[in-house]
Amino acid sequence: MTRRHSGRYLAGAAALVAATAVPVSLLAATGSAQAAASAKDVTANLFMWNWNSVASECTNVLGPDGYAAVQVAPPEDSMTDAADGHPWWEIYQPVDYNLTSRMGNDAQFQAMVTACHQAGVKVYVDAVLNHMARQDGNDTSYGGASYTPGTAYPAFSSPDFHNYPNDCPVSSDQISDWNNYQQVTECELDALPDLRTESTYVRTTEAAYLNKLIGYGVDGFRLDAAKHIGHTDLAALEGMLNKDKLTGQPVYMVQEVALGSTNTQLQPASFENTGSLIGFDYADAIKTQFSSGGDLANFGGFATWSLIPSAYSSTFVNNHDTERDGSNLSYKNGSTYVLANEFLLAWGFGTPQVYASFTWNNSNDSPPADANGYVTGTNCASGWYCTDRITGVANMVGWHNLALANNDPVANWYTDGTNLIAFSRGPDAWISLNNESSAQTRTFTTGLPDGTYCDIIHGSVSGSACTGPTVTVSGNRATVTVPANDAVAIDRNSRVPGSPASTFTVNINANATTSWGQNVYIVGSIPALGSWNTANAVALSSQNYPYWTAALSVPANTYFEYKYIKIDASGNVIWESGSNRFYTTGSSGSITFNDTWHS
Template sequence: MHRAAHLRRPLIAAASAAVLAGAGLALAPAGSAAAPAHRAAPSGHRAAPAGHRAAPAGQHDVIANLFGWNWTSVASECTTVLGPAGYGAVQVSPPEESFDDSAAGHPWWDVYQPVSYRLDSRFGTEAQLRAMVSACHGAGVKVYADAVINHMTGQGSATGYAGTATTDKYTYPGLYQNGDFHHYPGDCSNSDDTIHQGDYTSNAYNVHNCELLGLSDLRTESDTVRATIAGYLNSLIADGVDGFRVDAAKHIPEADLAAIESRLNGAPYIYQEISYGAGEAVQPSDYYGSGDVLDFQTGVYLKQKFQGSISDLQTFGATWGGMNPSDKAVSFVANHDTERNGSTLSWKDGATDDLATLFLLGWDYGTPQVYSSFAWQNSDDAPPDNADGTVTATDCSSSAWYCMDRRTSVTGMVGFHNAVKGAAVTHWQAPSGDVIGFGRGSAGFMALNNSGSAATETFSTGLADGTYCNVVDDCATKATVSGGSATLTVPAKGAVAFDTAGPAATRR
């Protein structure tokens, strides 16, 4: 059956049509140095479940989000790039068998419509998944899988990439039957079974229990459903997966997620997809007890400021409207949803997108994520694939892919992030709206230039006198600190950063 347009994977899972138009995401007033105050988390929120790790351990915590990459390519990137650069983890696409939408040309979003929990997908076989995890671990890189556990498909009938067939969207032989899903009127008050736009501001029950864009909504309060989901996640843990990005977590009650997590083996790292909307009935802070949260506002504000005045970024962080406490936030410039709906920067913004990524790695907020994926022209475009929809090997030398994670400037800043982790932001300076500099205690200093021409400025660094390697260009240039100050020529749409850990090649 050909998919209906309204069954697309949502561009931001919780926000529906308003967010597609840019509404519902808080924006700082133009020219303001600070955004509206962040709504405080409810007092006494539930502690994390036993066994849940609240944050990535160690100095190396940067996550490379390799969206749409097949398992063999991820394995190679871990070995040749991520491990040597000092990344802490890699996020990989949903590994379950999903709907094979060949009629629509295998769009990227069909991987968000599971038909089974077999670990054979358009990204590779389970054996290839295990080999990828082993290779990444060998390089010192953890693996976090994108877990689609809120729903199954939105199709009347569907066949998966591994051949599993379903006859309707509520029947999955050997897995789920009709009673394992939410239905009108007992569970959802909307007669069409779907979440309506007004529910986001007034009805958390419907946000949790109605269908997201027609996708069959799992009855996660059911012990049987919880056990089945936990079994799927535990099969990934058995294959070596270290944690999970929980897709569409905003549509699962936090208590249900906590109950599922309590059944997981080991201590997987959990971070949840919950977009912020001012005045909405379901907020990211509702979920702090069951894991960290993806901070959508990070990318929204960075787009605003890097297309406006970066000198406004002095207070950037948890005090800005809708942003989360730093120790609960997974921060990002863009992801597969936001690059398509325009709420954040994307690869199409070129050097501005690059520079915002460097800033995120240099600043002290959240667990930063670096996004690499494939180039697209139409929002439904598939990653480069074979005729059967299986994804081909990533070729970073091709214009079909963009590999932010391996750029010299980015790998240098991953090292900088690791070297200055835990040091406060100090010595803020803004010689102009386009040029800023800041220190990270006595551990490092960074200057950024968002203008179209080089800028030469003298900055107070807070570092001991000496000559330092510019990690942004892999030591091609150096910075000299004398009397605590350095005169730096910062390239157009570029940055200079240096730290006390030494040349990039010796500190990883």
């Protein structure tokens, strides 16, 4: 069984139209069912981590690194399929709404919510409400409940399910036309008994389950197969829910609405009134641009792409469905996958989600578990891929939060025309991503103040030092070597305290004739040259006239532009003609500029 049905790509992926416009800035989420704008909004999707491991991760990693929320797997009591090795999709076949799942029991779940809240991390729960378990060779749940598929469960019986011919118009009870609203919402998805969600009893039962979780402190829900529940039923169910205990506002809702339908009733836009939406189209775009043959330069035309609006989109690189069917990138893509997650956090579109889960060889594989199927503790060194902990990804959460807090737009866009890009988020943060096969060295405009910064992709500020490489910024610019299939990123919070910038000596020897009372100066783009302010230009000595000389200390590894000017006793300024002169300093040493005044 797979959870991503055949209707996913009926119309293909969203069209990606490249343009030359600089991308739009971050849009804040609006609407009662969406996440409120705040200084942090990144979710860590810890798929199938058990509750004790989630609690530990919130305390030791997610909270300290600035994650806003954690999304956890469905906690309902589900069917168990020992004969097939306890495949992961068991948890999407609920039998009862008691919290006796593969990930832990009720008490452990409550303790996890408490621990995450104490770490400043919200908890979002994956909720399976569209259907109940089908028969797969076993009619007993993890909690020991027995059931008869489509007929009898602890909370539901036959009248609580859609069936042919009363509801589903197809005799097999299965969806045959993915563009037919009635079939999609009242026939079975993958032979899973479809709940009659228009029933007051069904709605009341499901609302009671969600309200129990809200009472435990849960802050929001991922609504599995929301497309198959339908608009009216979703709105009615949400209207029965209690408010968030912490904020007093409606809890966060993000809906799984698969792409591909030509029927407007079944397209993501028609679900915007009941919550945010899983950004499948964004993940598709990420794969297109980062995969072999992709072109990161096309992100420069991002504003024209046909995507779910930023305010409604829960953006991601992959999730539990898409990593298995090959439609999106996964950890198996190595450095490209990491680079894509770093871009996700940098770009500032939608509400980003970082996915961390178990490794697998076959699409149905179970996570590491005991003989009875209960998931064992997460070990990031064996059996699990903890994307949320990777240095570059974890540090980019803080980078992202800084840009979010100041509502910084994308600025200082650069591309080499293919797969090297760079941009800043206002004056607070800068990144360059290189998806090419060799290292690339460029001088970039970063927008950041002068100083020495820790490259947070490869290290962190520790005391007054950086545990990795550093970047020197002078005059808003920095000369940086970006490794192959890698990134370099800095922000205001990564400036190394008290560390002086390395310097490089520039000897000036400029040939310029002057009139009585005139003197020659040099002025340029960096503070050491006055930042183009003639009042702060550097005076040159006329001792060797007509050669004007000086020895200047400027930042190392820095690109700058400059010109010579003449200023008379009255303060009148004459600029030499022609284009700006320019130079990039090395890491050490000196250079002599044997220049001649451009008349």
